[in-house]
Amino acid sequence: MIEVLYCSSEVVPFAKTxxxxxxxxxxxxxxxxxxxKVNIVMPLYSLVDRAKFKLSKAGNATYKAVIGSRINxxxxxxxxxxxxxxxxxxSNGDYKDNLERFSYYxxxxxxxxxxxxxxxxxxxCNDWQTCLIPVYLKANYSKDPYYKNIKTLLTLHNLGYQGIFPKEEYPKLGxxxxFFSVDGLEFYGKVNLLKAGIRFCDIINTVSPRxxxxxxxxxxxxxxxxxLKERSDRLYGILNGIDYSIWDPRKDDFIARKFSPEDVHLKTVNKNDLQKVCSLPQKDVPVVGMVSRIVEHKGFDIICEAIDKICSLPLQVVILGKGxxxxxxxxxxxxxKYPGKISVNFAFDDLLAHKIYAGADxxxxxxxxxxxxxxxMISLKYGSIPIVFNTGGLADSVNEDNGFVFYKYGCNPLAETVKKALAVYTDKKExxxxxxxxxxxxxxxxxxxxQYIKLYEKAKEI
Known part of the structure; x- marks a missing residue:
């Protein structure tokens, strides 16, 4: 049996950003x-509900809870x-002592x-907050026989967040x-924790092959x-999953009518419900949904550029998110400008999110x-056909058999792909x-x- 210590700075249901x-x-x-066999380690934030999750004192400045059958x-x-x-x-930005906080962790x-x-x-390990673990393992524990055969794996969830700090803070790491060199934590004269993790972990993976x-x-x-190129022989990609106990139209209590691939016509009930909830005319035109943070890298630069072209088409648009x-x-x-065509909802609304996935075409x-x-992935499960740009996990999960993909990032390719989807929509059989x-x-x-178990096995062999 493989045993894994899973280290993350945030874990549902205890703390989440x-x-x-x-x-x-x-x-x-x-x-x-x-x-x-899995154990998890995370910081004890004040927002963790100790009573609700039945935390018990486990030792020196350590508490414990159990999830699953026997995961401590x-x-x-x-x-x-x-x-x-x-x-x-x-409200002022990152906590000034984040380096000390997560080096302690x-x-x-x-x-x-x-x-x-x-x-x-x-x-x-997961993301920059845990990246000093492989460094300390090498620096402080390499001579302790108890730690001798422990291997490390780092999952990169988003390379845009690296944990970069002024070099003056380096002594705080002990x-x-x-270790503060080009082959270590140094990055253009600063301390880069993610770089440290990539450099010192035995195996690295991202959250999609692409x-x-x-x-x-x-x-x-x-x-x-x-x-990353240098370490490409140790770099892998594993697509994240989704929780089908939450996201499944066959048992979703948030939607107007449950449905499955066998009775997909019932999706229409959810479409009518979505139109009603969003004050859109209840007519038989394709409804295009979005649930997203409203920021540039999510494509809102080209959406806003293409909005007039999109709204000239026979469709309705429902957008949920903040940004x-x-x-x-x-x-x-x-x-x-386009009443009855667009519904914008600047909020994080779980109920409406479920209704969009279920009701959008x-x-x-x-x-x-x-x-x-x-x-x-959620939209696929609900039969809401995705229209995506060819990048990252989108390229790994959407293809011409289950959606529409455009290959050049821009407002015109986006608008043309929406138009293409509408043309196929008119062919009911297709x-x-x-x-x-x-x-x-x-x-x-x-x-x-x-797939993660296969990576753990690879790590053990190193």
Whole structure:
């Protein structure tokens, strides 16, 4: 049996700012079902509900809870570092002591392995907050026989977030100066924690196969493409899964009418419900949905450029999300200009999100870059045909058998692809085939977990 120590700075249902927490909550459960022994380590933030999740004192500044059948979650306590209203930032930006906060977390994660007699074959690190673990393992534990055979795997969820700090803070890490070099943590005169993880981990993976190739280019490498190319023989891509206990039209209590590939015609009930909820005329035109942060890299630059062309077509658009003021203003103006055509909802609304996935005929996701993306996988499950740009996880999950892809990033290719989707929509037989193909795609966490087990095996052999 493989034993894994899963290290993440956020885990659902305990603390979340983004998709990292969803992955960290779901993947260990699927690994356990496949026979992997998993323990998880995360910081004990003040927003973790100790009573609700039945946390118990486990030892020196450590608390414990259980998820799944027997997955222990160890919470590292440090009130000075983690007793704050949010995880990484306040109204002034990133917390000034994030380097110290997460170096403490990494050091304690390694120490508790021995304290609690854990025997991990692999420590699974996630993003920059955990990247000092392989560094400290090499620097501080290499002579301790208890840690001798432990291997490390780093999952890169988004290369845009690297944990970069001024070089003046380097002494706070307690590392020898030899680690602050081009072959270590140094990055253009600063400390780069993600670079450290990429350099010192035994195996690296991204959250989609395509993204593992994308990040080796200057366009998507954020300055680390050279190092990633150098380590390409240890770099893999595994597509994230989605939680079908939450996202499944056959058992979704949020939607007007449950449906499946066998009775996909019932999707129309959800479409009518969505039109009603969004105050759009209830007529038989394609509804294009979007659930997204309203920011540039999610494609809102080209959406706003193409909005007049899109709105000249026989369709309706429903957008849900929050983000940058400039795009929210442009979308608000478009909704005013095209009444009965566009519904914009500047919020995070779980109920409406479910209704959009269930009621839309098409789902727009023209991200400029997308490490994995979950929206397109959810839309496929609900038979809402995705329209995507050919990048990252979008390229790995959407093709001509289940959606529409455009290959040059721009407003014209986007508008033309929407037009193409509308043309196929008029062929009811062809469209029905597309919808069934989409709904039968498998993006379960079990599928992803099996691939992670193969990586753990590879790491053990190194």
């Amino acid at each position: 983004g998709g990292l927490a969803d992955v960290s909550g779901a993947l260990p459960l699927s690994l356990e079902k496949l026979g992997v 979650i160890f919470f590292i306590e440090n009130k000075a570092f983690f007793d704050r209203p949010s995880l990484y930032t306040d 990494c050091n304690r994660s390694l120490a508790l392995i021995k304290e609690f007699s854990l025997k991990p074959d692999v420590i699974h 590392l020898d100066n030899s 993204y593992s190739r994308d990040i080796q280019t200057s366009e998507f490498g954020f300055g680390l493409e050279g190092l 940058e003021d400039r795009y929210e203003k442009l979308l608000k103006a478009a909704a005013k 098409m789902f727009l996701m023209p991200s400029q870059y997308e490490p994995c993306g979950l929206g397109q 469209w029905a085939k597309l919808v069934v193909n989409a709904m039968e795609a498998d993006f379960s966490w079990e599928r992803s977990a099996r």
